[in-house]
Amino acid sequence: MEDAVLLKDIVKAFPGTVANNHITISVRKNSIHGIVGENGAGKTTLMKQLYGMYRPDEGEIWINGKQVVFHSPRDAINCRIGMVHQHFTLVNSMSVVENIILGRPVLKYGFVDIRRAKKEIGLLCGKYNFDMDLDAKVEDLPVGLKQRVEILKALYLGADVLIMDEPTAVLTPQEITELFVTLKNLRDQGASIILITHKLSEVMQLTDEVTVLRDGRVTGHVFTKDTNEQELARMMIGRGLLLHIDRQEAKIGGKALGVRNIRCKNDDGMMVVNDVSFDVHYGEIVGIAGVQGNGQTELIEVISGINQEYAGRIEIDGQEVLTKSSPWQRRAMGLGHIPEDRQREGSAPDATIEDNFLMTTYRKPEINRHALISRKKALQELEDMVREFKIKIPGYRAKGSALSGGNMQKLIFAREYNLNPRCLIASQPTRGVDIGAMEFIHSHLARMRDQGKAVLLVSNELSEIMLLSDRVLVMYEGKISGEVKAGELSEEKIGLLMAGIVQERGEQDVE
Ligand SMILES: Nc1ncnc2c1ncn2[C@@H]1O[C@H](COP(=O)(O)OP(=O)(O)O)[C@@H](O)[C@H]1O
Ligand SMILES: [Mg+2]
Structure with a gap:
């Protein structure tokens, strides 16, 4: 079976930095693929190319076995790629439904057919077990639910490859647990998920395979079941983790x-x-x-x-x-x-x-x-x-x-x-x-x-x-x-x- 996504030999430079330096990554269908690396390793830049926000300087993007060239996110969306950004892109004063259909209004006699959209979104929520008040205003939602709206928006646009850029950075432990259930559920129903993070425990818990980036290059690719946090850390930062901190006995003062x-x-x-x-x-x-x-x-x-x-x-x-x-x-x-x-x-x-x-x-x-x-x-x-x-x-x-x-x-x-x-x-x-x-x-x-x-x-x-x-x-x-x-x-x-x-x-x- 061909890969859901193949990024082949991607090069992307900014003035003074080569953010992506000949990166090749393949993402299997039906899997959660972790991309890990320190701040500045080039993760977001790579994903912005897969989502049509930047054009690669060199290299190729293949989706489901076909080479594509994206000029804008619209092109990526048409190839069923969705992205949930590090910083959300929702309109706070609008309702959940309104936000979700912003990308693809359903027309009936020239008007946005909210009722039909709501029905479709309701079906999606049912399919993925989302408990969600579609009429709530986005500004009233906690961060975890705002993120869920972003995911729904991508799914509503037809995404079957979902890019999540550092999704847990803003979440509470409970929200993280819920997100992980959601992502596993999506994978089990056929989606491919690209999870960007620098938290190794999350990679170990959630992913099927992992690609490690460092300074714009791939420093490793492993199946999660064959690796551990220490090995991933070495690929990420070039040394193992300190497992404890040397400290003196407490000398409590005033x-x-x-x-x-x-x-x-x-x-x-x-x-x-x-x-x-x-x-x-x-x-x-x-x-x-x-x-x-x-x-x-x-x-x-x-x-x-x-x-x-x-x-x-x-x-x-x-x-x-x-x-x-x-x-x-x-x-x-x-x-x-x-x-x-x-x-x-x-x-x-x-x-x-x-x-x-x-x-x-x-x-x-x-x-x-x-x-x-x-x-x-x-x-x-x-x-x-x-x-x-x-x-x-x-x-x-x-x-x-x-x-x-x-x-x-x-x-x-x-x-x-x-x-x-x-x-x-x-x-x-x-x-x-x-x-x-x-x-x-x-x-x-x-x-x-x-x-x-x-x-x-x-x-x-x-x-x-x-x-x-x-x-x-x-x-x-x-x-x-x-x-x-x-x-x-x-x-x-x-x-x-x-x-x-x-x-x-x-x-x-x-x-
Ligand atoms: N729009 C930009 N203009 C100039 N440099 C950028 C831009 N975006 C990213 N970079 C640089 O490219 C490198 C990779 O950044 P990024 O892809 O955001 O890393 P990561 O997501 O892994 O933290 C960094 O050195 C960053 O400063
Ligand atoms: Mg980033």
Whole structure:
């Protein structure tokens, strides 16, 4: 049987980079084919050619045994290729049905026949076991369901090859489980799925075979059943994984951060953080685990000063923080913050990479002594960080928006690390970064703790929480549902607390 897709000797260059350097990949019918590689390996570029968004400089694309040339995504769609992008392309103010039929309106007397479209989409939902309110507005849907709308849209357009570009980066663990069920279901009903990811555990769980890219080239192709994470990591980054982080015994110091009875509401007036109290000491990493949407984001917005509408008390290094203190005032008290939303709070996409780094570095005393800014010294630090963190940048004067998400995350981490705060809040610090950078960030967080600094780590990745934390607090429905102390850490225990099945924390736990 011919392959569903054959990419043959594809070359695609951008000024200064060969993103795809003679890549050949064949995707079998009825299979899930993983394409893995670090940030910048060339995965998205390759897929954009298969989806008709770029033309290859060299090489051939074959679909079902026939050579094709795509001039636009329309051509790819006509060959039954569908793509779900890293960033969704839905119109938020429209309903699910309206979004799905945008690509292919059903006409009846010249009007869009919503009823018929709904019926067809309903049948698709039935076939693939999707539980979906077709009249809901897209903006009201959680991320997992928005993604499902994107998948439905591709299926409605007739896709039998579905490209998923890093689909799990934005999902909760439960949504990931549901997505995997969906993808397996699609495969079992005849589709071919190309799954792009840099998470090796996902590859092992879901795929039938894997192609590994590194620096624009194929460094390996294996059947999933014949490989393991270590081997894939070696092909991906040229070395094996660090399975644990060397760290010293905890030397717990004084109180770095005190949080007492914090309450805050969201825009709809719902109490999303409801009486949260805890301490973080110097020399420890305290993890906050929880399923996304249980108040973690709002809690960190309060502690960091992004949201100043809250009740309760916060102390930094023994000093009380005034409710109305700005994020900058809190930084001056010793609090560093790697924000979870790097597009909105962490970075300025229109500013240059230099300025994105300098926006906090300028406030560092050595650089900003007597208000005299030494741009040269700051830029030297930036260069050191770019080298040390292996941040891929097109140039220091390029706009922040030119960086891939993973590289922007590295830049923000480098910037905050470089400020050397005594207490650091790290929110989803490795979201979207590849395993090389992830290990780098992890070892730097552990190093900060070994140096006697305090770290509050908030992450949806339970494995990250388990790897780094000395102590774990679990948030559920706006409260701390439990605390798991060092020596008692188990994934199962945390999982039960995360799901709200066990709740065990009373206020007496905090002095
Ligand atoms: N539109 C573009 N213009 C210039 N360079 C690009 C463009 N798109 C991607 N690149 C570069 O090509 C390389 C591969 O990028 P990409 O395909 O996005 O990688 P991946 O998806 O594996 O993270 C990177 O070095 C990236 O900076
Ligand atoms: Mg990509």
